[in-house]
Amino acid sequence: MSSLPHWLVAVGVLQDKTGAVLITQRDLKRHQGGRWEFPGGKVEPGESVLDGLARELNEELGITIGQTQPLIRIPFEYPECRVTLAVIRVQEWQGQAHGRENQPLRWCPISELDVQAFPAANSPIITALKLPPFYVITPDCGSRAEWPAWLERLERVLANGAKLIQLRVSLPPSEQAALARLALECCHRANAELLINRNAELAEQIGADGVHLSAAQLNTLSQRPLPDAAWVAASCHNTDELAAAAKLGVDFGVLSPVRPTSSHPHAQPIGWAGFGRLAAKAPFPLYALGGMSPNDLASARQLGGQGVAGISGFG
Numbered sequence: 001m002s003s004l005p006h007w008l009v010a011v012g013v014l015q016d017k018t019g020a021v022l023i024t025q026r027d028l029k030r031h032q033g034g035r036w037e038f039p040g041g042k043v044e045p046g047e048s049v050l051d052g053l054a055r056e057l058n059e060e061l062g063i064t065i066g067q068t069q070p071l072i073r074i075p076f077e078y079p080e081c082r083v084t085l086a087v088i089r090v091q092e093w094q095g096q097a098h099g100r101e102n103q104p105l106r107w108c109p110i111s112e113l114d115v116q117a118f119p120a121a122n123s124p125i126i127t128a129l130k131l132p133p134f135y136v137i138t139p140d141c142g143s144r145a146e147w148p149a150w151l152e153r154l155e156r157v158l159a160n161g162a163k164l165i166q167l168r169v170s171l172p173p174s175e176q177a178a179l180a181r182l183a184l185e186c187c188h189r190a191n192a193e194l195l196i197n198r199n200a201e202l203a204e205q206i207g208a209d210g211v212h213l214s215a216a217q218l219n220t221l222s223q224r225p226l227p228d229a230a231w232v233a234a235s236c237h238n239t240d241e242l243a244a245a246a247k248l249g250v251d252f253g254v255l256s257p258v259r260p261t262s263s264h265p266h267a268q269p270i271g272w273a274g275f276g277r278l279a280a281k282a283p284f285p286l287y288a289l290g291g292m293s294p295n296d297l298a299s300a301r302q303l304g305g306q307g308v309a310g311i312s313g314f315g
Helices: 049-061 120-130 144-159 173-189 200-206 215-219 239-248 271-279 294-302
Strands: 006-014 021-025 040-042 068-077 082-090 105-108 134-137 164-167 193-197 210-213 231-236 252-255 286-289 307-310
Touching: 006 021, 006 049, 006 120, 040 049, 049 082, 068 120, 068 294, 082 120, 144 164, 144 173, 164 173, 173 193, 173 200, 193 200, 193 231, 200 210, 210 215, 215 231, 215 239, 231 239, 239 252, 252 271, 271 286, 286 294, 294 307
Parallel strands: 006 082, 134 164, 134 307, 164 193, 193 210, 210 231, 231 252, 252 286, 286 307
Antiparallel strands: 006 040, 021 105, 068 082
16 A cells, blocks of 8 residues: 555536636646646545535636536556546536636637646546547458448448447458558548557558557557557456556556446456446546447446447447
């Protein structure tokens, strides 16, 4: 057990009608002074996270919060202290946000949030804001004769609003590359992103948006397989795999199986309770996988998940 002091910090994410996020600048005399951050502060002894957040946002911004939703919970260790950030999306508030402590503040488009300008513990918050609620995994695809129907299904999923796709097919390398290029064209026409399952080399070769690593790959890699500008995701099933993914520096992961699935009939489901327990330990956003449908989004988010992932039920 670390002897470093530990702080539970309630963090609020507020977005205006354009989607821009409110950020404030830390006083130079404070820990991580001068950096930008999402508003909030330490939860006092005896306070709930929501009570602490309500107090902090009233003191800092002069607002009264209404409806909220969990976004992510981030454990992080600095050289001088440990923090757990309980990040809450504030969906409704009363009053006009202003710097009651004379702190600079601004509404920043999500695309312009620069992780280098924030404390390191805030990086997963920025990632969570950039990721969509649904992560769609493609069904397998066989011979080229099946490709038109497969691509048509992908187009339907994209037309329904999907923005993050994982290409997971069992094909010979040359055919996988050819289908991946076609899938990438479809995704980019729809302003969606495509990750390649397990094959970072192919992702880099065709200019895909990232790679999704298997759990088995986590202990075989010594460093992140793609540059920071690309997504690196991973499949996780337990605490050890979450730790390995964090050490590798993945951007997000999927945690499974939440429910029994026909594709992995012998895997022991972790259930929603297990998902919530493990999600609280992950320093990166997590999607729930295994028997999921879009209707499960609220359950995943209530437990601190980014959203839900799956094949069936997603198109």
